[in-house]
Amino acid sequence: RKEVEQDPGPFNVPEGATVAFNCTYSNSASQSFFWYRQDCRKEPKLLMSVYSSGNEDGRFTAQLNRASQYISLLIRDSKLSDSATYLCVVGEDSNYQLIWGAGTKLIIKP
Amino acid sequence: NAGVMQNPRHLVRRRGQEARLRCSPMKGHSHVYWYRQLPEEGLKFMVYLQKENIIDESGMPKERFSAEFPKEGPSILRIQQVVRGDSAAYFCASSPGGVYQPQHFGDGTRLSIL
Numbered sequence: 001r002k003e004v005e006q007d008p009g010p011f012n013v014p015e016g017a018t019v020a021f022n023c024t025y026s027n028s029a030s031q032s033f034f035w036y037r038q039d040c041r042k043e044p045k046l047l048m049s050v051y052s053s054g055n056e057d058g059r060f061t062a063q064l065n066r067a068s069q070y071i072s073l074l075i076r077d078s079k080l081s082d083s084a085t086y087l088c089v090v091g092e093d094s095n096y097q098l099i100w101g102a103g104t105k106l107i108i109k110p
Numbered sequence: 111n112a113g114v115m116q117n118p119r120h121l122v123r124r125r126g127q128e129a130r131l132r133c134s135p136m137k138g139h140s141h142v143y144w145y146r147q148l149p150e151e152g153l154k155f156m157v158y159l160q161k162e163n164i165i166d167e168s169g170m171p172k173e174r175f176s177a178e179f180p181k182e183g184p185s186i187l188r189i190q191q192v193v194r195g196d197s198a199a200y201f202c203a204s205s206p207g208g209v210y211q212p213q214h215f216g217d218g219t220r221l222s223i224l
Contacts, residue, residue, distance in 0.1 A: 032210045043201055043215040044153065087153070091209025097143075097166065098213060102152040 003027060004090050006101040013078055014109055020074045021104045023088030032091035033071045035062055037084040038103065044087055047073075075106075083108045112137045115184075116202050116216035123192050124224045131187040131219045135204030142185045143203045143213060144170075144177060153201065159185055160207075189221075197223045 005024045013019045025033075033050035048055060050062040050071050061074040071090075075082055088101035115134040123129050135142050144156040155169040159179035170177065174192075179185040189196055199220050203213035 034212050041199070043218050044203075046212045046214065049212060089212075096209060097155065097158060098209060100153050100155070 003099045004088055004101040006086075006088050006104045008102060008104060010105040010107050012107050012109060015078060015080055017078055018074065018076045019078055019106065020072055021086065021106075022070045022072045023090075023101050023104075024068075024070045025088075025090045025099070026069070027090070027092050028066075028069060030069075030090045030092050032098075033062075033064055034089040034091075034098070035060075035071075035073050036087040036089060038087055039084050047086070078108045080108050080110060082106060114139075114202060114204050114214055114216035116200075116219050118219060119217060120220045120222070122222045122224060125193060126191050129189040129192050129196070129221055131189075131200050131202075131221070132184045133187070133202030133204075133216060134184040135202075136214055139204035139206050139214075141205045141207045142179050143205075144185075144187050145201045145203065147199045147201065147218075149198075156187070192221075192223050194223050197221055 003026050035047040036044040037047050038044040048057050048062050050064050054063045059076045063072045085103040085105045087103045090099045114136050117132050142159045145153045147153050157170045157177045158166040162181050174190045176188045199218045201215050201218045203215045205211045205213045
């Protein structure tokens with residue numbers, strides 16, 4: 001079983017719609033959570049950290065569900081520029097590394 | 111710009127040559143990570159270094175690949191006797207340390223093997 005799992009997609013979504021995707025993690029001791037986005041052939045960029053209380057940044061909302069061991073990313077009023085691959089990242093105290101999901105590809109269509 | 115600096119952006123080598131990729135972390139960051147990304151695939155962790163120490167190299171091939179992060183200067187990822195399969199994007203990331211800190215990435219080096 002993979003430590004961090006994501007639906008690879010692609011998610012094809014019309015512009016203006018709301019889209020959400022989840023990421024599950026296997027280690028219940030995981031302590032930190034992040035969402036990154038990666039555009040084609042570019043470097044990953046930090047989108048947002050995910051806190052226990054959830055957090056929102058403009059059109060983006062991230063939630064953490066410790067009981068079910070997943071984090072979610074919600075994008076409202078999607079824009080064409082939101083097309084990218086979204087990477088889920090999880091950190092564990094016992095492991096100094098961040099564990100990366102394989103990413104979910106999102107395509108926003110006009 | 112105090113971001114993570116990688117060079118060169120593009121590197122072309124013939125089979126059997128050596129490739130050296132450089133990474134200068136963000137100011138104040140002492141932890142460096144190298145990743146490889148093949149076309150149409152996800153990021154694959156290679157190695158994690160702190161100054162003068164390799165902390166985890168479990169993702170790095172045992173042969174031909176080596177990495178260092180000297181006391182002075184950038185981190186270097188070295189690939190000896192390159193083969194076609196080494197063609198990929200190599201990303202470097204840095205962080206202040208600890209799993210509570212996100213990693214910040216450089217632009218990457220695109221390595222092409224002729």
